[in-house]
Amino acid sequence: MKYPSPSSAEAVVDIRDLSRCFGSKTALDGVSLFVPRGSIFGLVGENGAGKTTLIKHILGLLRAETGTVRVFGHDPVAEPVAVLGSIGYLSEQPDLPGWMRLEELLRYTQAFYPSWDSAYAEKLREQFGLDPSQRLRTLSKGQRAKAGLLAAQAHRPDLLLLDEPSSGLDPIVRRDILEAVIRTVAEEGRTVIFSSHLLEEIERVSDHIAMLHRGKVVMCGRLDEIKAQHRRVTLHFESAQAKPPAIAGALSVAGLGKEWTVICNGARVQLPAVAAELGARIVEEHGASLNEIFIAHAHEPSLGSTGGAQSIS
Amino acid sequence: MRSPTAALLWEIRKEKGWLFWLVIALIFFGWVLNALWGGNFRATEDGRQQLLTLDSFLACGSVFLVFGIFHYTEFNPQKQWTGFPYHLFTLPVRTWRLVALPMIAGVVAAELTYLAWVKLIFVHNELVRPAWFAVLIGTYLVFFQTILWALAGFRILRIVILSLVVTSLVGVAFMPFFSKFTPQWWLSENVLIAALAVLALLAYLTAWNIVSRQRTGGGIRENWLKKRADQILDLLPRRQSAFTSAPAAQFWFEWRRSGLLLPGAVAAILLLVVGPLSWHLRDEAMIVLWMLPQTLAMPVVLAAAMSKGFSKPDFWSTNLALPSFIATRPLATGDMVVAKLKAAALSAAVTWALVLTFLCLWLTLWAKVDQLSMLRIGFWMVYGHSVYPQYAIAALILAACVLLTWRFLVGGLCVGLSGNRRLFIGSAAVYCLAAILGITSFAWLLNHDQHFMAWVRHDPNELLRVFERVVAVAIIAKFWLAAYSWRRISWRRTWQYLMLWTDATLLLVALATLLWADGCLTLSLMSVLDFLPLDPYRLECFLILIGLVTVPFARLGFAPSALTRNRHGEFIAKDAP
Numbered sequence: 001m002k003y004p005s006p007s008s009a010e011a012v013v014d015i016r017d018l019s020r021c022f023g024s025k026t027a028l029d030g031v032s033l034f035v036p037r038g039s040i041f042g043l044v045g046e047n048g049a050g051k052t053t054l055i056k057h058i059l060g061l062l063r064a065e066t067g068t069v070r071v072f073g074h075d076p077v078a079e080p081v082a083v084l085g086s087i088g089y090l091s092e093q094p095d096l097p098g099w100m101r102l103e104e105l106l107r108y109t110q111a112f113y114p115s116w117d118s119a120y121a122e123k124l125r126e127q128f129g130l131d132p133s134q135r136l137r138t139l140s141k142g143q144r145a146k147a148g149l150l151a152a153q154a155h156r157p158d159l160l161l162l163d164e165p166s167s168g169l170d171p172i173v174r175r176d177i178l179e180a181v182i183r184t185v186a187e188e189g190r191t192v193i194f195s196s197h198l199l200e201e202i203e204r205v206s207d208h209i210a211m212l213h214r215g216k217v218v219m220c221g222r223l224d225e226i227k228a229q230h231r232r233v234t235l236h237f238e239s240a241q242a243k244p245p246a247i248a249g250a251l252s253v254a255g256l257g258k259e260w261t262v263i264c265n266g267a268r269v270q271l272p273a274v275a276a277e278l279g280a281r282i283v284e285e286h287g288a289s290l291n292e293i294f295i296a297h298a299h300e301p302s303l304g305s306t307g308g309a310q311s312i313s
Numbered sequence: 314m315r316s317p318t319a320a321l322l323w324e325i326r327k328e329k330g331w332l333f334w335l336v337i338a339l340i341f342f343g344w345v346l347n348a349l350w351g352g353n354f355r356a357t358e359d360g361r362q363q364l365l366t367l368d369s370f371l372a373c374g375s376v377f378l379v380f381g382i383f384h385y386t387e388f389n390p391q392k393q394w395t396g397f398p399y400h401l402f403t404l405p406v407r408t409w410r411l412v413a414l415p416m417i418a419g420v421v422a423a424e425l426t427y428l429a430w431v432k433l434i435f436v437h438n439e440l441v442r443p444a445w446f447a448v449l450i451g452t453y454l455v456f457f458q459t460i461l462w463a464l465a466g467f468r469i470l471r472i473v474i475l476s477l478v479v480t481s482l483v484g485v486a487f488m489p490f491f492s493k494f495t496p497q498w499w500l501s502e503n504v505l506i507a508a509l510a511v512l513a514l515l516a517y518l519t520a521w522n523i524v525s526r527q528r529t530g531g532g533i534r535e536n537w538l539k540k541r542a543d544q545i546l547d548l549l550p551r552r553q554s555a556f557t558s559a560p561a562a563q564f565w566f567e568w569r570r571s572g573l574l575l576p577g578a579v580a581a582i583l584l585l586v587v588g589p590l591s592w593h594l595r596d597e598a599m600i601v602l603w604m605l606p607q608t609l610a611m612p613v614v615l616a617a618a619m620s621k622g623f624s625k626p627d628f629w630s631t632n633l634a635l636p637s638f639i640a641t642r643p644l645a646t647g648d649m650v651v652a653k654l655k656a657a658a659l660s661a662a663v664t665w666a667l668v669l670t671f672l673c674l675w676l677t678l679w680a681k682v683d684q685l686s687m688l689r690i691g692f693w694m695v696y697g698h699s700v701y702p703q704y705a706i707a708a709l710i711l712a713a714c715v716l717l718t719w720r721f722l723v724g725g726l727c728v729g730l731s732g733n734r735r736l737f738i739g740s741a742a743v744y745c746l747a748a749i750l751g752i753t754s755f756a757w758l759l760n761h762d763q764h765f766m767a768w769v770r771h772d773p774n775e776l777l778r779v780f781e782r783v784v785a786v787a788i789i790a791k792f793w794l795a796a797y798s799w800r801r802i803s804w805r806r807t808w809q810y811l812m813l814w815t816d817a818t819l820l821l822v823a824l825a826t827l828l829w830a831d832g833c834l835t836l837s838l839m840s841v842l843d844f845l846p847l848d849p850y851r852l853e854c855f856l857i858l859i860g861l862v863t864v865p866f867a868r869l870g871f872a873p874s875a876l877t878r879n880r881h882g883e884f885i886a887k888d889a890p
Contacts, residue, residue, distance in 0.1 A: 056882065061640055063881040077881050085643035095638045097570070098393075099543075107555055111562030112643050135543070137393075 010037045011070070012159055012191045013058055018067035020053055020215075027053040029215040030067070035193060035208070040186050042206030042223070043195035044294060049212040051195040052092070055163045058193070059089060072158065085113065088157035092164035094148030098137025102130055102147055106154070113155030121154035124181075142169050153181055160185050162194035166201060179205050203290040211297055218297050223290075230293045233262045234284035235275050245278050247271070251296035263288050263296040317406045321414050329382040336382075336426055339375040343368055343434045351436075365439060372430040376450060379426050383419030383454060386461055396465025397524045408525045416458055416517060420451040442489060445502050449486055452509045456482070459516040463523045485509075546573075560648045566639075567656035571628045575619055575722070576663040579612050583671045587611075595679045602684045608672065612664045613714060616721040621741060623657065623722045624729025626879065633732045635879045646876045647806065650726065654869070657722035665715045702827065709824040716817050720865055727871035732879030774848045777855055784858040791867050798870025814864050821860030829853040 013035035020028040028050045035041045043051045056062040057069050060076030060083060069076060076083040096105065102125070110116040125132065128146040130139075139147060145165065153160065160182070166174050182192050182205050196202050202209060203223070210220040219226060230251075237245070240257040247253055249270060251263045260280070264271060275282055288296070326333065347368070354364035387398035401411055427450055431443050440446070456478060464471040485505075492500040499505070556562040587608055594600045622628045626635045639649070676682060689703060696702035728740045758765045769776050799807050829852060 059637075059641055061637060061880070061882055063883065080880070081643045081645055083643075084641055087641070089637075089641050091637055095636050097566075097638065099569070104552075107552070108562050108566060111556035112559045 011035065012037050012039075012072060013193065014068075014070040014073075015054075015057070016068050018054075018057060018064055018069060020050075020057070020062060020065050026215050028057070031212075031215070031217050032067075033210055033217060033220065035191060037191055038186065038189045039191055039208045040182060040206045041191070041193045042202035042209040043193065043212065044197075044199060044202055044209060044290075045195075045212035046298060047197075048214075050215040051212055052163055053215075054212065055161060055193070055195065058161060059084070059087065086158040087161055088152035088155065088159070089161045090145070090148045090152045090163065090165050092167050094144055096136045096144060096148060096151075098135065100136050101133055102136065102139075103132040105136060105147065105151055106132075109151045109154070113157075116155045118154075120156065121150065124150045124154060142173060145169050146173070149178070149181060153185070156188070156190070158190050160190065160192045160194075162192065164195055164197070166196055166198055174201065199290045199294055209290070211294060213298055219293070226293065227287055227290070230263060230265050230288040230296075232286055232288040232292055233264060233271060233282055235260045235262060235278075235280040236283045237278070237280045239279075245280070247274055247278070249274070251293075259283075263292055265296075317404065317410075318414060321401070321406075321411075322418055325382070325385065325415065325418065332378050332382045336375045336378045339371050339378070340426070340429045340433065343371045343430065347434050347436075355436075368430070368434055368439075372427070372434070375426050375430070376423060379419070379423045380454060380457055383415055383422065383458065384461065385415040385419075385458060386465075389465075392466070394465040394468070397462040397527060399527070402528045408528055409521050412462075412521045412524050413517065416455055416520070419454045419458065423450045423454050442502065445489055445506065446486075448506045448509055449482070452513045453482060455513040455516050459520040462520050462527075465527070542577075559642070559644050560652060563642070563644055563649060563652040564655050567652045568659060571623050571653075572656035572660040574623075574628065575612070575616055575660045575718070576667055578615055578619070579664045580667050582611060582615075583608075583667065588671070588675075591675050592679055595681060598681060599684055601676070601680050601682055602688070605672075605685070608668065609710075609714060612661075612668055613717050613721065616661070616664075616718040620721045620723075620725050621729065621737075623653075624725035625737075626730060626732070626876075633729070633734055633737060633879070634882070635730075635732065635876065640880050646880055647802065647873045650730070650869075650872045650876055651806075653726060653730075654723055657719050660722060661715045661718040664718060665711065669711070706824070706827055709820065709827065712820055713824050716820065716864065720863065724865050724868065727868045727875045730872055730879055731875035732883075773846065774851055777847070777851050781851070781855050781858060784855070784862055788858060788861050791862060794867035795870055798867050798874075802870060802873060810866075810869065814866050817864045818860055821863055822857050825856030825860050826853065829856060 011034055013033065015031055015033040018028050018031040018033075019026070031050070031054060033054070043054065045051050053062065057064060058071055058076065060069075060080050063077050071083045072086055074082045100108070106121055106125075110118070110121075128143075128150060130143060130147060130150070136144065136147060145167075146169075149162075149165065152162075162178075162182075165178055169178060179201075182194070185192050186207075194202075194205075206223050208221065209223050209226065211218050235245075235255075237258045237260065241260065244253045244255070245260060247262055247264075249264055251265050253260055253262050255261050262271070272282060347364070351364065354360040385398065386395045387400065388395045389399045392399075397412075404411070424447060427447055431440060457475070460471065460475050460478060464474060467474075488500055488505055489502045492502075499508075552565065556565065587604065591600065591604055594604075625633055626639065630636070642649075676685070689700075692703050692706075693700060725740070728736055731737070799810075829849065
């Protein structure tokens with residue numbers, strides 16, 4: 001399943017054939033994405049893959065050059081108030097006004113959201129250990145991220161949009177706070193979209209993922225289905241192989257001499273026959289991690305990338 | 314590139330390469346100018362003076378450009394200051410060398426530029442004391458860099474100190490010339506050169522010490538001025554209750570971010586300059602008539618100076634894009650513009666309340682108001698022996714001043730909010746150019762064109778008629794543009810602003826009519842203009858037309874659409890991610 005069917009659930013975000021160029025650089029190239037309500041949707045991709053550009057389109061901070069973007073059925077550029085009123089957003093480097101105190105930030109933010117939950121905001125503030133009278137410019141990077149998360153979350157948005165939220169947080173805060181917040185949102189039936197470099201984090205929290213590579217969606221779907229489709233198979237050859245063996249259906253082949261590791265996607269059934277044909281036998285097989293899947297897809301030759309040590313049939 | 318010195322010099326050249334070429338182009342231009350037409354110019358004393366002035370301007374310009382090249386700083390996002398390039402701190406190069414290299418390179422470049430002018434362009438004896446000026450240029454560059462690096466944490470204070478040092482050093486530059494009149498040993502050129510050399514060495518040592526501290530995480534972390542400003546703001550009553558609506562919250566944000574600046578600046582000038590000066594000169598008879606117009610003009614001039622900053626989405630930021638913190642608020646762009654307009658209005662009102670309070674205190678407590686009383690008597694006589702027109706004029710002038718202050722603050726919103734850097738810089742350039750060209754042309758016409766002067770003296774109403782036509786065309790264009798710019802704005806909002814615009818314009822028209830009453834203004838102008846025969850009716854029409862063109866209408870209609878385009882990233886850099 002390349003894209004989940006729009007009929008499977010109500011769409012929170014529905015993007016079709018979205019493209020965006022900055023000068024000669026294509027940031028997004030025909031991206032189509034469907035985010036079902038109540039999902040925790042992880043966006044993965046290397047630096048410059050187009051994650052932030054995609055999120056900016058969802059927020060209406062960029063106008064679609066081609067294609068359409070709908071959030072809760074609305075165009076975020078034409079109807080920013082309707083869309084932004086239901087979104088909580090935290091950017092990688094929250095550009096919070098440094099002159100404000102935390103209490104002022106909360107009071108200011110509260111005015112824009114009728115659904116603001118003051119008790120919840122106070123609970124989160126205590127949980128994050130933030131001083132309400134402190135000016136935002138005196139906060140550390142991690143504290144600023146917490147303040148941003150608090151302001152984004154306290155109105156219980158229908159869609160929580162987090163762009164690389166972990167970059168300013170230490171591992172303990174990341175695990176105890178960020179993931180707890182994301183789970184709380186999901187348990188209440190709300191939706192989270194978050195982008196991250198940390199694939200382990202995405203794997204632990206998300207139920208849906210989309211992988212972006214050079215502005216294109218190369219993989220999108222339910223995480224468990226994606227993981228079930230991808231297998232990591234170790235092949236043992238009778239004699240050392242000078243170059244990577246060509247294996248049909250493999251995403252990547254890596255190794256040296258007699259031992260070669262293959263990441264395959266749905267071609268598992270044919271693999272024993274292909275291996276036997278090449279004079280190899282399967283010595284080990286297990287589900288591929290998201291990290292391995294990501295690297296295999298990022299180096300897929302059809303995407304125009306060079307594979308380094310890997311060779312792909 | 315094996316040596317760190319070569320790498321660092323390469324970096325400077327690479328970063329500011331185009332400025333190097335500009336310096337070379339200026340020198341080349343000066344050389345060509347002197348080679349081709351130098352003889353002709355030097356044939357007469359007037360021509361020689363004109364060429365010397367032009368050469369001096371070009372030489373100064375090229376030396377300033379060298380200062381710009383060696384303005385060796387970098388923004389440090391962690392410390393939020395622009396100081397010594399912090400990316401160099403991780404290089405395996407000692408601090409004394411990191412600091413000395415741009416200084417020595419800068420001094421050498423400045424001296425070479427100066428030498429090129431002295432040897433290639435200026436002829437013998439044209440420059441007085443060339444060695445003294447060579448030393449000055451080198452020393453100034455060292456001071457300049459030291460101040461930039463040492464006061465990295467002080468943004469505005471650094472500019473103030475730099476201005477004070479520059480002013481003082483201009484005084485120092487003239488010191489050897491005074492030795493003719495007061496023969497003091499310390500005014501001799503050699504002693505002054507030695508003193509400057511010692512000061513330059515001390516400046517280098519200071520820069521070395523401070524950059525060393527910055528390199529190891531030291532330096533002044535907090536902006537001193539900002540800290541003091543925060544302390545003052547903390548004294549003000551703080552809002553404790555929730556906002557009634559999103560537009561109210563946005564208005565508070567704009568007021569706190571940009572609106573407070575003008576009243577703050579005016580209060581500082583009144584307290585630190587106007588107040589002490591008026592107290593010090595309180596016994597001077599003419600001081601009230603001299604200081605009162607300047608005090609009244611000061612907020613309007615400051616508003617005009619601040620207008621570019623106020624029109625941007627963020628006053629202090631050099632980035633014209635709407636910050637994502639604001640862009641992601643669920644608030645219509647029209648409401649954001651209205652919040653800015655209201656913040657400007659409150660800013661103008663508070664500013665003038667401060668000025669009025671000061672004037673009340675000054676004029677009643679320590680001012681010598683004899684001359685003012687004479688003026689009032691004059692008005693009393695002209696306006697039918699009644700004091701009420703005086704009160705009406707004073708009230709209308711005050712309201713017009715508030716209006717003008719607001720007008721200057723909001724006039725550039727459609728440009729500043731657009732996020733279009735070219736438009737932003739271009740509009741400023743057009744205003745500057747138009748002002749310079751206008752003043753220069755007018756001055757030239759007055760001084761050189763006898764035919765023009767004869768025409769003006771013969772019938773000044775003709776000149777007034779020309780101005781009238783220009784203003785009338787501007788009004789027609791204004792209403793056409795307004796019809797276009799307001800077409801997408803809701804009828805309710807258009808109606809509200811139309812009412813405001815009408816009230817404000819009527820106020821100005823009323824002031825114009827009252828000033829003209831009984832030909833009072835005409836008489837004053839005639840006395841200023843050597844009793845040229847002005848037609849009072851035509852003058853009144855002209856003032857009314859000025860009143861119609863003053864309050865912004867069309868340009869404010871463009872502001873919401875400009876901000877919308879900015880909000881949706883239509884002017885972001887081509888290479889932005």
